[in-house]
Amino acid sequence: MDILTPWLRSYLPALDVTDAQLAEDLTLRGIAVEGTFPLEGGGTRYEMDITTNRVDAMNHYGVAREVAAIYNVALKPIAETAAVAANVEGAAYPVRIEAQDLCGRFTARVVRGVAVKASTGKIAEYFRALGQKPISGPVDVTNFGWLAMGQPTHVFDLDTLEGAIVVRRAKAGERLRLLDGSDKVLVADDLVVADEKKALALAGVMGGWESRVTEATKNILVEAAWFDPAAIRASSRRHGLHTDASHRFERGADFAAAPLANNLVTRLVVEQAGGEVAGPMTDVVIPALAAKTADRAPIALRVSEVQRHLGTTADGAGIREEIVARYLTALGCSLTETAKGAYAVKLPSWRLDLEREIDLIEEVARVYGYNKFANTLPTFTGTVVELPQAAAESAIRTTLRALGYSEAISSTFCAAEEAAAFASAPAVALGNPLSAEAGMLRPALTPGMATMLAHNLHRDVTTVRLFEMGTVFTGSTAKVNEHVGLSLGLTGDARATALYKAEDALFYELKGTLEAVLAKFAGVVTLDAQELPAWVAAGRGARVLLDGAPVAVFGELAAAEAQKRKLRQTVAMAEVNAAALLERALRQPVSQEISRYQAVERDFSFVFPDSVRWEAIEAAVRGLGVAELQSVAPVEIFRDAKGKAIAAGSYSLLTRVVFQSTERTLAEEDLTGSSARIVVALTGLGGVQRA
Structure with missing residues (x-):
């Protein structure tokens, strides 16, 4: 994804490093900047490669949070106006979550009296720099929201809604026309945002055509929600859709971000399209899903374990306790001291990739900088044990x-x-x-x-x-x-x-x-x-x-x-x-002294029925127990398709046998006797010796 440094710096007023240095330091911390492109009027566009487990960094505010932790500078909050953030007079818009295993949170807010027009100000400026296609003020605001803080949002034309918002599973065979103009036939496993009469959007993937915001729109409903990643991934692939919203929901959105994103988008809708906020924000939360995401149990962290795993730093000082606390706090963790050098760490809602103590230790090392650790070998006692197989x-x-x-x-x-x-x-x-x-x-x-x-x-x-x-x-x-x-x-x-x-x-x-x-x-x-x-x-x-x-x-x-x-x-x-x-034992090689006496070869040409296989021929020869027998091998095989030289269903085989004694030179009578026994054995298999 692309990140603009002017946008980053709007959240970090005290940052005083160059864009080039910033790109290098981010890359060393795993937030890779793969390309830098200067902007007209100053600043840089970063082309970034963010790994799929770091969905929290797939936005400007997430990258700014990383920068604040690296340089220990203050991070401004996402801007809100008091009028939007606080409850205002009027009734909250009704929302009902029926699919409570797939939708953990849904927020909604009404803005009335808007005048839809093109975007202006920072939104238009940033979109031009990013190459983002502008659509209209309210729609651009939702795109600005996920680019800013990573939380997908949506705006509905309020006057197209019939009754309350209902988040439910689709009805098998239910049809929905999406914003891209495609008509989809839904299945019972699809999650939809609907009203009392019809489906309005394929949840977490794309909004619907009938409830879209147009130039004729006068009243808007702003939505921000949290949807189950597996459900969104399944719907996205089932219908062949991959959108900016699905990209983030599939990887695990921030459960706590929906109200903040709704406030941000609502404020910007008012700035871009006018109108007034009507009523407080609806915020429906499913506690069971909140417990799995935003309200996860704290992780125990021991500073001694941090120091043991990370070892010596290049300056020789090591990782001190105050560094551990500072980095984790800057990344959004809350630390409660449970004993000397031990903490219970409350995880931020946006970091679902953190699960164990070792994950926190890795975060400390990452922000500190892997390049700042001394090159030392790990301690080791004992011996290397080879696996049995x-x-x-x-x-x-x-x-x-x-x-x-x-x-x-x-x-x-x-x-x-x-x-x-x-x-x-x-x-x-x-x-x-x-x-x-x-x-x-x-x-x-x-x-x-x-x-x-x-x-x-x-x-x-x-x-x-x-x-x-x-x-x-x-x-x-x-x-x-x-x-x-x-x-x-x-x-x-x-x-x-x-x-x-x-x-x-x-x-x-x-x-x-x-x-x-x-x-x-x-x-x-x-x-x-x-x-x-x-x-x-x-x-x-x-x-x-x-x-x-x-x-x-x-x-x-x-x-x-x-x-x-x-x-x-x-x-x-x-x-x-x-x-x-x-599971079997390996054969053990055995060496023996090479014979000083000459080896002698004898060839045997036989015609065999096709039913006689080589393994039977070899077994018959070796089974004679001839002490001087060194090897038996096929040399030439012949079949006659016309059945003249060799009858159909038979083949001619030339077999070479090697004799050699370790004690003496073999005499002709020795070879004659052994050869005769071989002829008898092969004849016994049904073979006919060729002249």
């Missing part, structure tokens, strides 16, 4: 990096349709999601992996090898289950070998990667093609079992999922239950 996690990461994979991190959230497509376990829905695309806690890592692969491919990075190890969430909002997951993704640079074609290369590369990872853990690895999820392309995936228990699934991404992401080349992914791996 650290070695296993390191083994997985090291193996994958060695195989050419880069570690990546994806979002913890995903869309509901992605959760359903990539995981069989129930996903956990968020109460207040950032968007429809981030409405669920991820039940698997594969949705994020697919997104990352697509992100690379859409930016012409055609060869990608990624892995992610992170937490996945299943269950319900009542009980969330967390465990560690592992996801792998690869695409591009798929090369044929003697064992498989280029179109199968990604599948077999991913299979080999998983085997390399699982080889780090104790257990027997097997594969099958049962119970594959829908995201795996038909006939292009497999399930990995460790000692008979499923631990991973992998395969090529199904065409439907690839089309959603506009992927034009094959993508392969794997989802691994890393938690199951981390």
Whole structure:
């Protein structure tokens, strides 16, 4: 948002630092000034980046409060005239809050006999400097109010109202035309400001068309209220509206600000449009919501804890007790001493982000200036204790990096349709999601992996090898289950070998990667093609079992999922239950002396039925117990599509066996006997030796 230094200085008459110094000091305190732009006639426009938890600083008076705390200068109150601030003769306008869980406070005041015209004076001057579009005096005044103190307000044409103001939930199907000209069909969860007959405004988001102030308006009702953040956020997103009002209400407005804002706007309406205030201000408060916001219980603060956490300052003096009290008081806290060096701190209504003692300690450090603390290492006793699963996690990461994979991190959230497509376990829905695309806690890592692969491919990075190890969430909002997951993704640079074609290369590369990872853990690895999820392309995936228990699934991404992401080349992914791996013991490497005697290779060419898998062939050879057997590996596989050289339903496999003794050079008779036993074993699997 933009902040004008002339407006700031109107609240800080004793401030004597330059705009440049002020910008630097604010930035060092977390109220970041990202750009400065000189104004005609003097002063500066700050382009500021205020974090979402600091809604209190999203206005000129909030920033001025920070400045007053930093420089220890007096802060002028928001101006009010006695005639407006005090009760005046007449009856208060009737207000009834029916949705008492969603509206905690509502103020209303009547101004009669106005003449609507263009804004003048400081409002017009500040709006020009900010690039704010002027509309009319009373409407500009409401915009001036939230720019000044952060509290959204609204003005109604009083003569369009029928009876009392009623704050209620909308009726399902109720229609409302808003100020932007759009017609909205409301749902029962929407909160509206209404009269006795109709809805007047979508509460906290936008006013209605029929009750808007125009040049013909003669009488005005000024409104300032507090609405529940979650309700406003839901309505804003449901109807595709994001306004200055909703931006602030969604983040938690100041419960105590409504009367002050109503007084300010009422005074300025009279200044800009004439007229007279008729009757006192109506102020309806719901105590239960006030207790959660403006009337929160005090926080215990110990100065010794402030000093312990913050340590030594650059000047060596440390944080003294009077500094703690001064800073917190300047920020709006009320301190009551409960013991020597201990206080009960009453929190300001505008700082909903303060909840614990450590939050107050952080505020002291922030206002004092992080750059003013000495560079010291924290005290430490004891030793660093490695987490029980650290070695296993390191083994997985090291193996994958060695195989050419880069570690990546994806979002913890995903869309509901992605959760359903990539995981069989129930996903956990968020109460207040950032968007429809981030409405669920991820039940698997594969949705994020697919997104990352697509992100690379859409930016012409055609060869990608990624892995992610992170937490996945299943269950319900009542009980969330967390465990560690592992996801792998690869695409591009798929090369044929003697064992498989280029179109199968990604599948077999991913299979080999998983085997390399699982080889780090104790257990027997097997594969099958049962119970594959829908995201795996038909006939292009497999399930990995460790000692008979499923631990991973992998395969090529199904065409439907690839089309959603506009992927034009094959993508392969794997989802691994890393938690199951981390419970197992790591294999311990064992070294042995290298044989000084020559190794001898023997090749065996057999035709096998398609039902015979490699793991059975390898097990049959190794199961012979030949002491000199060093390795057995497939070298070449061949199928004849026409069924001439090799019958349909069969394949030819060239297997290479390596023999080597650690005690002597092997003689031909040794090799002949072992080879004959291997031929018998492979024949027993249904194989036919080729000549």
